[in-house]
Amino acid sequence: xxxxxxVCLMVLALFVPLYAGxxxxxxxxxxxxxxxxxxxxxxxxxxxxxxxxxRFNAEYADKGIQAxxxxxxxxxxxxxxxxxxxxxxxxALVKNTTxxxxxxxxxxxxxxxxxxxxxDFTMNYSVRGGRFVSxxxxxxxxxxxxxxxxxxxxxxxxxxxxxxxxxxxxxxEALKTVMERTGCEGIAIEHSQQRMQTLxxxxxxxxxxxxxxxxxxxxxxxxxxxxxxxxxxxxxxxATYTDIVGIDTAANTFKSGRVAAHIGGNWSLTDFAENxxxxxxxxxxxxxxxxxxxxxxxxxxxxxxGSGQEKEAIEFVKWFYQPxxxxxxxxxxxxxxxxxxxxxxxxxxxxAVFQQELAAxxxxxxxxxxxxxxxxxxxxGNTIRDNWTQAIVGEITVDEAIDRIIxxxxxxxxxxxxxx
Amino acid sequence: xxxxxxxxxxxxxxVSILFAIIWAFPCVWMxxxxxxPTSELFSYPLHLFPQEWTxxxxxxxxxxxxxxxxxxxxxxxxxxxxxxxxxxxCMCGFALAKYDSxxxxxxxxxxxxxxxxxxxxxxxxxxxxxxxxxMYDSLWACIVPAIGSxxxxxxxxxxxxxxxxxxxxxxxxxxxxxxxxxFRIMFPICMSQVAILSIFSFRWRWNDxxxxxxxxxxxxKYTLQLALRSxxxxxxxxLDWGLLLGASVLTMIPVLVIxxxxxxxxxxxxxxxxxxx
Numbered sequence: 001x002x003x004x005x006x007v008c009l010m011v012l013a014l015f016v017p018l019y020a021g022x023x024x025x026x027x028x029x030x031x032x033x034x035x036x037x038x039x040x041x042x043x044x045x046x047x048x049x050x051x052x053x054x055r056f057n058a059e060y061a062d063k064g065i066q067a068x069x070x071x072x073x074x075x076x077x078x079x080x081x082x083x084x085x086x087x088x089x090x091x092a093l094v095k096n097t098t099x100x101x102x103x104x105x106x107x108x109x110x111x112x113x114x115x116x117x118x119x120d121f122t123m124n125y126s127v128r129g130g131r132f133v134s135x136x137x138x139x140x141x142x143x144x145x146x147x148x149x150x151x152x153x154x155x156x157x158x159x160x161x162x163x164x165x166x167x168x169x170x171x172x173e174a175l176k177t178v179m180e181r182t183g184c185e186g187i188a189i190e191h192s193q194q195r196m197q198t199l200x201x202x203x204x205x206x207x208x209x210x211x212x213x214x215x216x217x218x219x220x221x222x223x224x225x226x227x228x229x230x231x232x233x234x235x236x237x238x239a240t241y242t243d244i245v246g247i248d249t250a251a252n253t254f255k256s257g258r259v260a261a262h263i264g265g266n267w268s269l270t271d272f273a274e275n276x277x278x279x280x281x282x283x284x285x286x287x288x289x290x291x292x293x294x295x296x297x298x299x300x301x302x303x304x305x306g307s308g309q310e311k312e313a314i315e316f317v318k319w320f321y322q323p324x325x326x327x328x329x330x331x332x333x334x335x336x337x338x339x340x341x342x343x344x345x346x347x348x349x350x351x352a353v354f355q356q357e358l359a360a361x362x363x364x365x366x367x368x369x370x371x372x373x374x375x376x377x378x379x380x381g382n383t384i385r386d387n388w389t390q391a392i393v394g395e396i397t398v399d400e401a402i403d404r405i406i407x408x409x410x411x412x413x414x415x416x417x418x419x420x
Numbered sequence: 421x422x423x424x425x426x427x428x429x430x431x432x433x434x435v436s437i438l439f440a441i442i443w444a445f446p447c448v449w450m451x452x453x454x455x456x457p458t459s460e461l462f463s464y465p466l467h468l469f470p471q472e473w474t475x476x477x478x479x480x481x482x483x484x485x486x487x488x489x490x491x492x493x494x495x496x497x498x499x500x501x502x503x504x505x506x507x508x509x510c511m512c513g514f515a516l517a518k519y520d521s522x523x524x525x526x527x528x529x530x531x532x533x534x535x536x537x538x539x540x541x542x543x544x545x546x547x548x549x550x551x552x553x554x555m556y557d558s559l560w561a562c563i564v565p566a567i568g569s570x571x572x573x574x575x576x577x578x579x580x581x582x583x584x585x586x587x588x589x590x591x592x593x594x595x596x597x598x599x600x601x602x603f604r605i606m607f608p609i610c611m612s613q614v615a616i617l618s619i620f621s622f623r624w625r626w627n628d629x630x631x632x633x634x635x636x637x638x639x640x641k642y643t644l645q646l647a648l649r650s651x652x653x654x655x656x657x658x659l660d661w662g663l664l665l666g667a668s669v670l671t672m673i674p675v676l677v678i679x680x681x682x683x684x685x686x687x688x689x690x691x692x693x694x695x696x697x
Contacts, residue, residue: 043484043651044660070639073649080637083547087556089637256464277459 033312035067038081039095040074046270048332049095055328056319065312067092078103090304092313095137101125101300102372102379108133109305114317120339124369125300128376134300135317136338138330141294141354142198144286145254145262145272147184149279154181158284162360168202168229171287172238178260179238186238187261188253189230191246193385194297195263198365200226200384201293202286206364207409209419213370216409216418219402222290227388227398229289234392245389254281265297266354270334273348283353285360294357295365298338375413383408454478454669458662477666485667489640490647491674493559497632497643498625501563505572505621506614513576514606518588528577535570539630547634561635562643566625572617579613580606615685626675644671 042049053067060066070091072080077100084090085107096104105128111118114135118126121136128134151158156174159165166174175186189195203226207218233239240259243250254262255272257279263286272281286294301320303313319325327344330337334348336355372379387401387408396404410416449468453461454477456470481487516528546565555561583606591601607614632646642650648671651664 040650043663070637071650073652076633076649079633083556083634084637086547087551089556252462255462258464275459275462278463 031064033065033309035065035092035309035313035316036070037067037093037095037316038070038072038077038091040072040077042069042071042095045267045335046333048329048335051332052320052325052329055325056316059319065315067316074100081107085306088306090307092304092307092309093316094302094304096134096300096302098123098125098297098300099379099381101134101302102377104302105129105133105376107305109303109310109313111135111303111314111317113311113314114321116317116321122296122338122340123298123300124366124373127373134302135321137299137301138333138335138338139358140194140265140267140297141336141358142195142263142265142286142297143283143294143354143357145264145268145281145283147254147257147260147279148282149257150182150184150260151178152280154178156181158282160284162285162356165285165292166287168287168289172233175238175260182260185240185259187233187263188240188243188248188250188259189263190250190265191244191385191389193382194295195265196230196244196385196388198286198293198295199230199263201295201362201364202226202288202291203229204290207368208371208416210363210367213367213374214416216406216416218406218409219418223402224398226289227391227401230388231392231398241392245393266334266336266351269348269350273350283350285353286357291362291364292357292360293364294354294361296358296361298336371409371413371416378412380405380409380412450665451669454662454665456662458660461661461665477662478670479666480663481666481670484663485647485651485670487644487667487670490642490644491671493641494626494644495674497559497562497628498622501566501625502618502621504563504567505569506617508567509569509572509576509617510607510610510614511602512573513578514580514602516573516577517580517583518585518606531570531573543630543634550635556635557637557641559636559641562625562628562631565631566628569617569621572621575613575617576610579610583609619682619685622678 037049037053039049050069053069057066074097077094077096081090081094081100081104085104090107094104108128108131111132111134116132116135118132118135122139123136125134125136126132146158148158154177156178158174178184179186189199200223204222205218205220205226206222208215209217230239230244234241234244240248240250240253242248243253250262251264251268251271253259254264255276257276266283269283286292301317303310303317307313320329321339323342326337326339327342329335330342330344331346334346334351336351336358337344383405387396387404390396391398391401406418410418452469455473455475457472457474457476460467460471516524516531550556550561550565553564555564587605588601591605596604627645628643629645629649632643633649636642636646639647639650648664648667651667652659
């Protein structure tokens with residue numbers, strides 16, 4: 001018995017000094033400030049921020065500032081930030097998605113001292129409540145991928161120039177021919193608000209008028225037509241049911257080679273280039289019904305107010321957006337630029353299609369974004385995706401889905417009214 | 421009669437084998453998939469065995485995933501929490517079973533009623549306690565809230581109730597104090613319960629995800645489960661499945677080693693306790 005107690009005490013004596021330490025150190029013994037950059041998905045996307053941090057650390061080795069990346073799961077990000085706000089242990093910087101960003105806008109430090117212009121960034125998230133609180137780290141665009149092996153086998157041509165861009169009816173007709181001649185499945189559409197809302201924009205739908213972000217015009221024949229069009233595609237078996245309702249991941253379905261086409265985004269390019277070996281594929285221009293549209297998304301960089309390292313974090317942001325550093329960051333992961341008018345040399349030629357999509361897109365997605373810009377901290381979440389999905393599975397009608405979406409938007413933004 | 425028994429036995433065996441296959445299939449699929457190149461994971465038709473065997477996923481996992489650091493953290497949390505849980509459960513169970521005090525039964529009922537509270541309900545106040553004690557972002561924050569296990573206390577109390585009071589009275593007559601009675605007489609005779617509780621407590625803490633998530637934020641202090649989760653960084657779209665599979669299989673190894681060593685005790689503890697974590 002004594003032996004057991006003795007062994008236990010020895011184990012404790014060994015471990016306690018190692019593990020009894022409290023919170024992580026934010027500065028080293030020589031006074032160097034160590035900035036923590038909280039983010040997710042860096043490793044899977046080629047570690048571009050880790051590489052940027054290594055370059056920063058080398059450059060700032062004798063300037064008293066160093067940085068380090070702390071990577072966690074995206075779904076755990078809000079939990080960790082909330083807890084760290086409560087404990088007063090905030091990281092210096094955070095890479096946000098648009099959803100997590102809206103939750104913490106009040107906790108961000110203004111970026112005016114960086115000398116950057118909020119209007120230079122591609123996403124309308126830089127200014128909230130009159131404060132410049134975020135920069136766009138990278139942009140994403142929705143696009144169409146096709147399995148060219150199947151299309152070539154079926155002898156069906158696909159567009160390579162803007163003039164050859166399909167309408168949705170032309171695309172569906174071509175797709176049906178490919179399905180018939182090769183026995184493959186049709187199109188895998190990603191279960192995502194950004195991807196699904198892009199399709200609605202292509203049918204002319206919009207949330208608010210161009211010049212009035214306080215009036216809702218979502219209940220329109222265009223929205224109804226768009227929603228019904230894709231419900232019919234699912235019913236006809238042209239669009240895969242399990243992908244659009246979120247049972248399967250559409251990108252993985254595409255990687256299996258079973259489907260002829262896939263609505264996804266530019267973030268899949270690196271993955272597809274590395275991991276598809278059984279067939280040829282290519283991104284092509286997306287079809288349109290009334291409008292050519294792609295919805296811009298992306299990630300944001302913010303500095304936390306209350307970390308005690310705000311000045312050093314601002315220094316990092318200034319360094320990060322110097323053209324040579326930022327271009328290197330984008331090139332390392334084949335990201336689309338988060339800054340307007342910036343030429344980057346990419347290793348993946350396929351990115352050009354997404355840049356073309358962005359250039360050709362109507363301005364409706366950006367105009368609709370104004371409703372969020374005018375309501376810092378509030379968000380209508382994924383209501384469009386979720387209610388449209390319920391209509392696809394037949395739980396509600398399209399009219400009910402539209403009513404629920406409008407209701408959710410009004411709950412999120414009470415000063416917004418539906419058009420009479 | 422013999423034929424009937426044989427049929428019954430064969431039926432039981434078939435059902436058992438069927439359940440074993442249902443349980444084992446995902447594990448076998450995961451292990452075999454970890455030897456596949458990422459390009460083969462989603463290729464259609466799916467194959468159970470890799471078409472091209474590779475160790476690349478393990479190599480990548482070891483390179484990008486500091487498995488020894490995370491394993492050290494998990495081992496520390498699991499061992500220390502288990503030692504304290506067992507010790508405190510024994511002491512508390514002994515006191516509740518053997519002392520006769522006016523409010524003790526009421527206190528026991530109060531303790532028992534806490535099992536009705538889901539962990540999620542007490543997370544926020546527990547976090548505040550951890551924070552106030554200065555334990556936030558320390559491995560002790562994963563240990564301290566887990567020490568008070570009502571399941572363990574109940575298990576020990578029920579055992580000590582069955583121990584005759586004659587042992588205590590004889591020891592007291594011989595001049596033993598309460599500490600000596602507990603450590604020299606009572607603790608040694610409840611070793612089978614200690615073994616059961618130790619095994620379960622170790623497994624609970626090893627697999628724990630929620631507490632480490634709430635109480636840790638420095639990557640160097642992550643437990644295996646938390647670190648594994650950080651690999652599935654963004655979502656299933658941009659997930660590196662090869663890396664995740666490689667790291668998942670590697671994290672299974674320590675538990676398998678423990679299972680092989682303590683095989684008999686684990687199996688008998690599962691059968692005799694019926695405790696569910």
